[in-house]
Amino acid sequence: MGSFIIEGINNLEGIVEIGGSKNAALPIIASTVIVGREYIIENIPDIEDVRMMFEILSSMGCKTQYDNGIALIDTRELNTHSVPENLVKKIRSSIILMGAVLSRTGNVEVAFPGGCEIGLRPIDLHLKGLRKLGAEIHEKNGILFGSVNNPKGCEIQLDYPSVGATENIMLFAVSAPGNTTIYNAAKEPEIVDLQNFLNKSGFSVRGAGTGTIVIEGKKNEEKDILEYKIISDRIEAGTYLSAASSLKSKIYIKNIEKEHFKSITSLYEDAGLEIRETHETIVVTNRGRLRSLEKVSTQPYPGFPTDMQAQFMASMATANGNTIIEETVFDSRYKHVPELKKMGADITTVGRVAVINGVPRLYGAEVDSKDLRGGAALVIAAIGAEGTTKVNDIYHINRGYEKFMDKLRSLGVIITEI
CATH class of the missing domain: 3.65.10.10 (Enolpyruvate transferase domain)
Structure with a gap:
């Protein structure tokens, strides 16, 4: 099913254009x-x-x-x-x-x-x-x-x-x-x-x-x-926003409908990302390590989407402090947790609740993509990790992300597909 090889500690800078939903x-x-x-x-x-x-x-x-x-x-x-x-x-x-x-x-x-x-x-x-x-x-x-x-x-x-x-x-x-x-x-x-x-x-x-x-x-x-x-993809936009949380970054996310992912931007602003809005574009700046959030629950729209839970968890894995995530929509959406733990993340799950104790740094490892959003979360984690990460079974990621590798490369990520 193919693999991504990602060289970590990538500072992101550039423009990414969001595709259709x-x-x-x-x-x-x-x-x-x-x-x-x-x-x-x-x-x-x-x-x-x-x-x-x-x-x-x-x-x-x-x-x-x-x-x-x-x-x-x-x-x-x-x-x-x-x-x-x-x-x-x-x-x-x-x-x-x-x-x-x-x-x-x-x-x-x-x-x-x-x-x-x-x-x-x-x-x-x-x-x-x-x-x-x-x-x-x-x-x-x-x-x-x-x-x-x-x-x-x-x-x-x-x-x-x-x-x-x-x-x-x-x-x-x-x-x-x-x-x-x-x-x-x-x-x-x-x-x-x-x-x-x-x-x-x-x-x-x-x-x-x-x-x-x-x-x-x-x-x-x-x-x-x-x-x-059709409208642009708010989850794709949120995923690139998450990618900017890995290290010091400044990226421009274009072709978006800003009102559609307010629940995503507001959480990341609370965690320390600087987000500035212009016409159909947001500018995302990360100046350092994010801060943890006390508790986040996935909810039907307009709440925080379950399709962003895995990516947000990857962001919180290196945040300063502890974060609790409650998955209220699906009962088995933590399959990315064992893979993040291979990279050094400190995460404990009990039923639908995950407790993330932020660590200063993740480390490259070989991990397996189990589903679409979990696979994207592993790539996000790899961008800020020390060393090289191999993400396997990227078929799941390609199911829902258009030109994912090319768009990440345009932001400065060192990523290849094998």
Whole structure:
């Protein structure tokens, strides 16, 4: 799966441009199957998960082209409601196709999804919402079979503001007659982007970004070519901000929507990073060792995102003092901890709580990337570590970061891939 070799103690300086949002691109790509038409979508990140989603669409009869951030998608010739099991096992977000394919064809067959192993991520809320809208769903040998004869809008109360469940319900409800209201909906910016895309597609969705989303269900027969540009990736921006925490640094992070990651910048400011905002750019300056924070808990948006937990832990590993991190979203998202400890980090975990006793310096070692964000955290740790670090299984990192090595090199990181 490849490895990164990183020479440590890299002071960072330079400009990094953030690409399109992975977590916005995947559901928007999935939603193109709802209406058979041609789409031109800009700011699509060049990452493995996107390529896998294109492969899934192509296997179902759709046509996809991708070049320099622009995707051309033609879903007019969708010829099956069966999503290939071998591809679904590789990408978690493929489950979003369930609502979209049901919306288009009235039937769907899809395996339980794969992706990073970061703990239990049940899709009960997805299925509960789709069933309330009129879908009949049963499971056999790891395959979900869904059908719908008389869909109708309804009120859906989510037990938890799940991003995936909110998206799946939206994608099915847009073509279910009547109004659907989702209560306790996820509020992430990526949900707002999906709403904006659906509305530009001719549907009617309002309320995204709040806890209540209202969808006016209707059949949409518009066939004109649709053009859209997705938002930038707030987690990618946060990851480069984290990288600046390793040593003395001054970096410019461009092409961002600053409001989307206030919870990230505010924590790092509390820890001692200097962050100055300009138009679509932030300037991050680190003048020395960060200070620890008493306690940080991951939360649904607008709280501190679980997708930044590992990177923040890498930053706190060399902070001055002790930090407690509580992971409230996933139950097994500390697989990077044993790898950080190989580099000299002093971290203790009990259930979903991690206690980080900051040490003055980490040291190069051979470590294994277990998942996307944990892998990025190991690279961040390696940048400030003394000596050489080998990060294995970088396939996980490339799933979600566009040109990661090239962008780090532009900031002065000595990194090669083998």
